[in-house]
Amino acid sequence: MVAIVSSMAARLVLIGLLVIATTGRSARADIDAERVRKAIELGTTKLLAMQDQRSGTWQEHPGLPGGVTALCTLSLITAGVSVHDPQVQKSLTLLRSLRPRMTYTCSLQTLVLCAAEPQKDLLRIRENVQWLESQQIRENEKKGAWGYGNSQGTGDNSNTQFAMLALHEARRVGVPVSKQTWKLALAYWLRTQNLDGSWGYMEGAPGTGSMTCAGIAAVVIASEELAETSAEVHGDQIRCCGDAPDDTPVQRALQWLGSHFKVETNPGMARNWLLYYLYGVERVGRLTNQRFLGGHDWYREGANMLVEMQDRKGGLWVGPGTGEDSPSVATPLALLFLSKGRRPVLISKLKHEPSKDWNHHPNDLGNLTEYAETRWKRDMTWQVIDWPRASSDDLLQSPVVWLSGRDKLQLTDAQVASLRDYVDRGGFLFAEQCCGGKDFDQSFRALVKRMFPEVEHELRLLPPEHPIWTAEERVDSNYLKPLWGIDVGCRTAVAYCPEDLGCYWEVASPMRDEWLRGRPRAQVEAARSLGLNVLAYATNRELRGKLDEIAPPLASHDRDKVERAKIWVGKVRHAGGWNVAPAALPNLMNIVQREAGLRVRLDAEDLSLDDPALFQHHMLFMHGRHSFKFSEAERAKLRTYVARGGCILADSICSSPEFTNAMRQEMAAVFPDHPLERIPPAHPMFTKKYGGFDVRTVSLREAQPAAGGGPRKLITRDGPPDLEGIKIDGHYGVIFSPHDLSCSLERHESIECAGYARKDAAQIGLNVVMYSLYE
Secondary structure: OHHHHHHHHHHHHHHHHHHHHHHOOOOOOOOOHHHHHHHHHHHHHHHHHOOOOOOOOOOOOOOOOOHHHHHHHHHHHHOOOOOOOHHHHHHHHHHHOOOOOOHHHHHHHHHHHHHOOOOOOHHHHHHHHHHHHHHOOOOOOOOOOEOOEOOEOOOEHHHHHHHHHHHHHHHHOOOOOOHHHHHHHHHHHHHHOOOOOOOOOOOOOOOOHHHHHHHHHHHHHHHHHOOOOOOEEEOOEEEOOOOOOOOHHHHHHHHHHHHOOOOOOOOOOOOOOHHHHHHHHHHHHHHHOEOEEOOEEHHHHHHHHHHHHHHHOOOOOOOOOOOOOOHHHHHHHHHHHHHHHOOOEEEEEEEOOOOOOOOOOOOHHHHHHHHHHHHHOOOOEEEEEEHHHOOHHHHOOOOEEEEEEOOOOOOOHHHHHHHHHHHHOOOEEEEEEOOOOHHHHHHHHHHHHHHOOOOOOOOEEOOOOOHHHOOOOOOOHHHOOOOEEEEEOOEEEEEEEOOOOHHHHHHOOHHHOOOOOHHHHHHHHHHHHHHHHHHHHHHOOOOOOOOOOOOOOOOOOOOOOOOOOOEOEEEEOOOOOOOOOOOHHHHHHHHHHHHHOOOEOOOOOEEOOOOHHHHHOOEEEEEEOOOOOOOHHHHHHHHHHHHOOOOEEEEEHHHOHHHHHHHHHHHHHHOOOOOOEEOOOOOHHHOOOOOOOOOOOEEEEEEEOOOOOOOOEEEEEEEOOOOEEEEEOOEEEEEEEOOEOHHHHOOOOOOOOOEEOHHHHHHHHHHHHHHHHHO
């Protein structure tokens, strides 16, 4: 009884600490996704207001009719303005009427038509491709380049860049481009690269940031279009693990760009064409899959600078030099950087030792990501992570990491610990043995044992009924590959294939689709479907933005040794899977500490209900997946605990009907005179009254029956929270969610786990904790 009285008194102290903690928060946070979203929204609004409502144009650059209008229209579509928006349609009508005369205008016009309604404009796109190919210089020292068009200009790297961007996008929507065009362009860029790795505006000119970005993008695009790969099709066989194309020119250029990287200036040109340079940086980061350039998070730094610049200009952007002093040029360039650069990362490739063993098939993830984009109807990207220098926070920038190799892995204890922390905090490890590398297989299995020394975590062959096989597409049973996995928390969190997968993704380039036939095509489609299934299972098709907050580290111990006036929450042990989601409660307490500013004990104590220490805890937490039953002694202790003012929060893992039924039966046995009833959606618990969030409308993932034997889906519906409670003396002493909270709190929700969305689960949990302190 004394412990309970002390607990109730401590609530008053905790409430006082809450007031102190929340008043000291910084009014201005670092750049985040919401600030970028608002900047893009404001920028598009201002840019639309600058359009001439009668003609659908923006103020054009002299000598380049339609160029600025095309640039503005492209940025608006990229930023999310609907193609069917009346103002966008008016611009499209104008752009469709233009006949190609200048390289810049024709290239930008083609980029817009490819991004807007390509099937409607295929004929015009084809005409533009033919014109651009006719304008490529085919002789003299500028062979392979483009000038301004119609014999104007002698050829330069800026015009050449735009022509290649247009041809690349045209090919992506199905318009063929001559291989000779790509060969000439690639040879031109390789010939004109400076010794230090940079490019200037013309051959021999000092290197600049904007032109080095142009050179990197052009070499990557031309190499991709020429389909230079390390996997080849010969007859009805696919040969894996050949020699990869030489990427030395790109690596030299990236090294130069990284060593000169800034976001405030265009290297080599001071502040001239700053936004044009940043537009190029975004393209380099995306095409080379680099999150960092010279140790700089290029998107975060660039976004921060651009948002600050916009704030000073009232919603538009104006650059510091000639050309970009016009907001109709500077604003679309800024919007293109912010919009395209924030594309979510789907998967990361781990760069590991031995050297180059990590990248036998350089185009594997690029082709798989492009396939996922077409299936999920959204823009995504992938990236390379230099694992020897990466922390688990770096790994968490993407929901899935890909580990591939042939030789024995050479991993430090720190790397193993960061990979385990990544998985514990919601990440997914996808791995393959490639090129027949038995040494990799043995070392990967050893890695798994180092990561998961617990007996319950064993690498097992995933059975045919596992949802990973049908998460997105059915895999041709004639070409199935074995997949091993490890269950962590609420889901499978590691998937390993001891055979080649990346090789077949490497072959799965869109350039090959037209001539890939027979057995090779069936092999490629099966491997691609399996890869997509793993990604769908691991992410539930829900991706975080580049600037979204990552999951905080799990608390292995409590650094704050002072126990007075600290929230203690005990975890209830029972026979129904009491520890399926071990990180759920520590994560919830981290949220309480971070959002409410309260002192909490992070290393929760595991308790049976007949433990005398039960009464030392302010609150109890309980979850499970299976049926269970309390003893009479446990029922009596729980009844006394609640009667003395205690509160228990419980939820069903993945909305388990077995646990839900058992919970309702046990609560009826413990509290025969107090039924477990739905808590009214209008209850103050679901509002900000107690210092939490307004959760009167939340998102709930529910299982949808598979139609015609197809893959099982989760559908999301919005509505009021569905929590049940038992009220004792006007206070809810039992709060039960028949829908999952714990797996979402643990960030281990998956396509097979119905329950509340991650953000809503965190806010519901916080609100319940705050309610238990105030009431």
